[in-house]
Amino acid sequence: MTMMTASAIEDFLDEVFPQRSGTIEAVSDMRATMSLAVEDEHLRPGASVSGPTLMGLADVCLYVAILAQIGPEPMAVTSDLHCRFLRRPRSDRDLIANAHILKLGRRLAVGEVLLFSSGEKEPVAVVTATYVLPDNDD
Numbered sequence: 001m002t003m004m005t006a007s008a009i010e011d012f013l014d015e016v017f018p019q020r021s022g023t024i025e026a027v028s029d030m031r032a033t034m035s036l037a038v039e040d041e042h043l044r045p046g047a048s049v050s051g052p053t054l055m056g057l058a059d060v061c062l063y064v065a066i067l068a069q070i071g072p073e074p075m076a077v078t079s080d081l082h083c084r085f086l087r088r089p090r091s092d093r094d095l096i097a098n099a100h101i102l103k104l105g106r107r108l109a110v111g112e113v114l115l116f117s118s119g120e121k122e123p124v125a126v127v128t129a130t131y132v133l134p135d136n137d138d
Contacts, residue, residue, distance in 0.1 A: 001029060002027055002028065002029060002068040002069060003068065003069060003070060003071040004027070004067055004068050004071055004072065005027065005068075006024040006025070006026060006027045006064075006068075008072075009024055009027065009064055009067050009068060010024055012067065012072045013064075016074040017060075017074075020056075020060045021036055021053070021056055021057060021060065022034040022035065022036040022057050022060055022061065022095075022097070023035050023036070024064055025096075027064060027065065027068040028068075029069075030065065030069065030100060030101040030104070031065055031098070031099060031100050031101070032061050032062070032064040032065035032068060032097075032098075032099045033061070033096065033097065033098050033099070034057060034060065034061040034064060034096075034097045034099075035094050035095065035096050035097075035118070036053070036057050036094060036095040036097075037094050038053075038089075038090075038091055038092070038093065038094060038095060043091055047091045048088055048089070048091065049088075049089040049090075049091055049095065049124075051083065051085065053095070054083065054085070054089065054095070054115055054124070054125050054127075055081060055083050055127065057095055057097045057115065058081075058083065058097055058099070058113035058115060058125070058127035058129070059078055059081060059127075059129060060097075061097035061098075061099040061113050062099045062101070062109075062111045062113055062127075062129050062131065063076065063078075063131065064099065065099040065100070065101050065111060066101065066104070066109045066111070066131055066133075069101065069104055069109075070104075070109075070133065073133070073134065075134040076109070076131050076132070076133050076134065077131060077132055078129055078130070078131055078132075079108075079130050079131065079132045080129060080130040081127060081128075081129040081130075082127065082128050082129070083125055083126075083127045084125060084126050084127075085124070085125050086122070086123055086124055086125055086126065087122065087123075087124050088124070089115070089117045089124040089125075090117040090118075090120070093117040093118040093119060093120070094117075094118040095115060095116070095117065095118070095124075096115070096116045096117075096118055097113050097114070097115050097116075098113065098114045098115075098116070099111055099112070099113045100112050100113075105133075106133070107132065107133055107135065108130055108131065108132060108133065109130070109131040109133060110128070110129070110130050110131075111128070111129055111131075112126065112127070112128050113126070113127040113128075113129070114126055115127070
């Protein structure tokens, strides 16, 4: 069961993480979907979407999935992120990130994010990441 809606998460992120990229499309139980309109600033030479753009969207999307489960927590932080680039993303299409939390514990959350060029069936990258959750047992 989610604790925060997509709209509530957007408002929270506007306050604590305004520099993020991407738009929240949906949140549900242990999942989130985001999109990013690819602009010139996201491209590397050769008109390919840059790795940091892909990894950044994946990182934020997993954070959104976690926030939906635990509520507003600015101090949940990435402790590990691994990205496998599978194919070249289309520079003329939005990026879509689908995050799925694999484990949500008291201190750690582990998830996987598949990234797609909009309208494509095959992912362009897969990201696995771990977040450290703050100890709120005061």
